[in-house]
Amino acid sequence: MKLKQSPFLHTVSVDEEYVALYNSLNLEVAFLKRSFIEQHQQGQMFISSDTVSEHILEQLKKLGLLIDEQADGYELYREYLKALNEPAINILYLLLSDACNIRCRYCYFLAPMPCGYRSSLMKKETMISALNLFVRCVKKSVAKGHLEQHIVIYGGEPTLNKEVFLETLRYIDVLKEKELLPKTVSVTVNTNGILLDEEILTQCKTTGAVVAISIDGPKEVHDQMRVYSSGKGTFDEVIHSYRLAQQSGVKTGVCVTIDGHNLFRMKETVRWLADELDAKGMGFNILIENTTGQHDHYAEIVAQELIESFRVARAMGVYEDRMMRRVKNFLNKEPVFSDCGGCGLQMVVSPDGKIGVCQAFCGEKEFFVTEPFEMFEPESHPFWKRWRRRSPLTNETCKNCIALGNCGGGCPYNAYRVKGSIDALDERFCAHAKATTNFLICDLWEKQKEKQITSK
Numbered sequence: 001m002k003l004k005q006s007p008f009l010h011t012v013s014v015d016e017e018y019v020a021l022y023n024s025l026n027l028e029v030a031f032l033k034r035s036f037i038e039q040h041q042q043g044q045m046f047i048s049s050d051t052v053s054e055h056i057l058e059q060l061k062k063l064g065l066l067i068d069e070q071a072d073g074y075e076l077y078r079e080y081l082k083a084l085n086e087p088a089i090n091i092l093y094l095l096l097s098d099a100c101n102i103r104c105r106y107c108y109f110l111a112p113m114p115c116g117y118r119s120s121l122m123k124k125e126t127m128i129s130a131l132n133l134f135v136r137c138v139k140k141s142v143a144k145g146h147l148e149q150h151i152v153i154y155g156g157e158p159t160l161n162k163e164v165f166l167e168t169l170r171y172i173d174v175l176k177e178k179e180l181l182p183k184t185v186s187v188t189v190n191t192n193g194i195l196l197d198e199e200i201l202t203q204c205k206t207t208g209a210v211v212a213i214s215i216d217g218p219k220e221v222h223d224q225m226r227v228y229s230s231g232k233g234t235f236d237e238v239i240h241s242y243r244l245a246q247q248s249g250v251k252t253g254v255c256v257t258i259d260g261h262n263l264f265r266m267k268e269t270v271r272w273l274a275d276e277l278d279a280k281g282m283g284f285n286i287l288i289e290n291t292t293g294q295h296d297h298y299a300e301i302v303a304q305e306l307i308e309s310f311r312v313a314r315a316m317g318v319y320e321d322r323m324m325r326r327v328k329n330f331l332n333k334e335p336v337f338s339d340c341g342g343c344g345l346q347m348v349v350s351p352d353g354k355i356g357v358c359q360a361f362c363g364e365k366e367f368f369v370t371e372p373f374e375m376f377e378p379e380s381h382p383f384w385k386r387w388r389r390r391s392p393l394t395n396e397t398c399k400n401c402i403a404l405g406n407c408g409g410g411c412p413y414n415a416y417r418v419k420g421s422i423d424a425l426d427e428r429f430c431a432h433a434k435a436t437t438n439f440l441i442c443d444l445w446e447k448q449k450e451k452q453i454t455s456k
Contacts, residue, residue, distance in 0.1 A: 001048040001057050003066040007073045010402040012438060014445040021065045022441055024404040025077060027333045028063040029441055031448070032056075045069075080393055084337060084344075087384040089137035090146045091346035093359050094130060096122045096158040096165055098351050102192055102234055104214075105225045106259050108288035108413070109156065113363035121161040122351040127168050129373035130349040135180045137347065140379060142182070146345075149185040153209070154359060159195040161351075166200065169207040188212055190255070192226070193241035194234060201248040212253040213242050215277075217262045217269040224261040242277060253321075254282040258302055266309040274316045283321035284309065286432065288360065288414050299428040303435035323436065329406055330440045337391045339408025339429070344388025347378050357387050360413040387412065390422055397425060406440070407433035 008025040019037060022029045040046050040053055046066055048054035060066040067073045099119035100110060131151075138149050151172060158165055175181040189204060193213035204211055215238055216222040223233025245252045254273055256262070262269055266284065273279040286302060310323040329336050337343070342358040348368075349355055355376060356368035367383050369376075378384045392398035392409045401407070410429025412422035419425075 001054045002069060003046050003057055003061055004069055005044050005046070006065055006067050008077075008404065009065055012402075012441045014442050018445070020441045020445060021060065022402065022437075023064050024402050024406075024437075025080075025335060026064050027330055027335060027405050028065060029444065030060055030063055030065055031445055077393070080335065080337065084389050084391055084394060085385075086144060087344035087379045087388040088141040088144045088146050089134070089345065089347050089378055089384075090141040090149045091152065091341040092130065092134040092137075092150070093152045093154050093346060093348040094122070094127060094158075094168060095154050095156065095348065095350050095359060095362060096127070096161040096168065097156040098362055099160055100155060100157045100192075101160060101194060101228075102157075103227060103229045104257075105227065106257060106287055108360060109362065117363055119156065120351040122164055122349075122353075124164050124167050126349065126351075126353045127164055128171060129353075130347075130355075131168075131171055131175060133355075133373045133376060134347065135175060137378065138181060138185075149182060150341075151185060151187045153187070153189045155190070156351075157192055157195070158189065159191055159200060162195070162200065166203050169203045169209060173207055186210070188253075190214075192234065193238045193245075196241040196245060198244075198248065201245055201250050204245075205248060205250045208251070210251045210253055211245050212255050212283075213238065213245070214255045214257065215239070215242065215273070216256055217265060218272055218276075221262050221265060221269070225257075225259060239277075246278070252279075252281075254279050255285055256282060257285045257287060258305075259287050263298070263301060263305065266305045267312045270309050270312045270316065270318060270320070274313075274318050279318060281319040281321065282313070286322075286411075286429070288411060288417075299431040303431040306432060307435060307439045326406055326436050326440065330437075330444075335393075335405035336408040337393060338388075339410055340412060342387060342412060343390045343409070344384050357383050358413055387422065395423075395425070401430075401434070403430070403433035403437040406437050 006023055008023050010022045010024055012020040012022055014020050014031065017033060018031050019034055020029055020031050040049065046057055048057050057066060097119065141149065153165065153168060172187060176183050176185065187207055187209040189209050189211045191211065191213060214226065216226055219235040222235045226234050228234060242252065256269060258266065273282055284306060306323060310320050313320040347355060348357065348359045350362050350368065354365060354368040354370055355378065358367060361367050369381065390409065390412055392404050392407050398404055410426030414428065415424040415426040416422045
């Protein structure tokens with residue numbers, strides 16, 4: 001038997017005796033002895049020498065690691081490209097306010113606001129129209145096979161618009177009761193936490209909303225970046241609100257933005273969140289460009305620190321969202337077409353009723369449109385079609401990368417800020433994607449060895 005390598009095949013050394021064969025498109029992996037490869041590989045070809053080696057090559061073919069001589073190996077790739085021609089809206093970002101009551105020093109949202117920009121609060125009528133449009137989008141999205149839907153209540157700081165905030169959650173409940181939205185639609189509130197009170201938390205609990213509060217670590221860390229306009233730190237008020245949310249029985253999560261103040265304290269932060277705040281879920285946010293600068297070699301350091309922090313979180317029973325999304329995709333063999341829902345899967349509604357692709361562009365209103373909610377179909381609009389095509393799979397630079405299927409291409413807004421185009425590489429994210437892919441392969445190998453030892 002003679003087979004050739006898949007064009008998406010990569011090899012990763014896992015120890016002195018074994019090598020991993022990994023398909024970067026379908027995420028399949030197999031572990032082979034180096035001696036087997038040395039004996040049966042000739043250039044791009046693998047040739048069997050007996051029935052045992054023939055059986056092994058057959059198994060590698062089933063996994064898509066090896067292919068027939070006459071095949072080009074791009075069949076699945078072409079199928080995936082077809083999917084990138086069809087936007088499907090299953091995420092709604094409601095920006096209830098584009099104002100904020102604090103001034104985080106790394107904020108990507110307020111930093112690029114044009115001079116003289118006047119912030120506003122979303123009106124109840126706009127919120128209702130936005131959710132009704134999302135109802136129509138969800139029906140089409142489900143029909144295309146997208147079974148998960150998400151609503152994110154966002155800002156600025158959404159709790160500045162308290163009455164509409166409460167009305168939003170109540171209206172979501174009504175839409176679910178009438179079966180206009182699936183009961184499985186998730187609702188997340190992204191907040192700095194300072195204005196949370198019993199009324200807000202009671203409604204969040206009723207709706208089943210997850211309240212994600214930004215906490216960057218212990219007081220001396222958090223208060224370096226998350227401050228009021230006076231420069232005073234926000235830690236004490238935020239922790240008060242976090243504990244109030246816990247006591248109210250609301251599902252809580254913690255968002256941690258990685259910058260110079262906590263870059264080398266990420267593992268410590270995980271331990272602190274688990275020990276001091278009894279946090280069960282958290283997510284690290286890679287810094288988005290805001291012109292303030294960041295640590296030299298930020299991307300490479302973050303890539304390794306995320307992996308080491310994940311090891312700590314896993315050992316302590318803490319769900320770290322950023323790494324766990326990659327773990328799930330890797331184990332379920334589900335390639336990531338895009339890391340950001342903005343790539344053809346989400347709709348953002350600004351406080352003034354404009355409809356856009358990405359919340360980061362709220363200030364400049366780039367990639368936003370002014371259209372009647374009742375008639376608009378974002379799936380057919382050129383903005384959403386263009387963003388849907390924004391994927392490592394459509395970027396020739398990415399095609400030979402080991403992280404092709406487990407990357408998603410990072411942040412389009414960051415690429416825009418750094419290189420002037422959403423279609424450019426977010427190179428800062430490349431380091432994270434490559435390091436994570438190598439880690440997942442080697443970690444799987446270690447887990448398999450542990451199982452073998454345990455079973456003996």
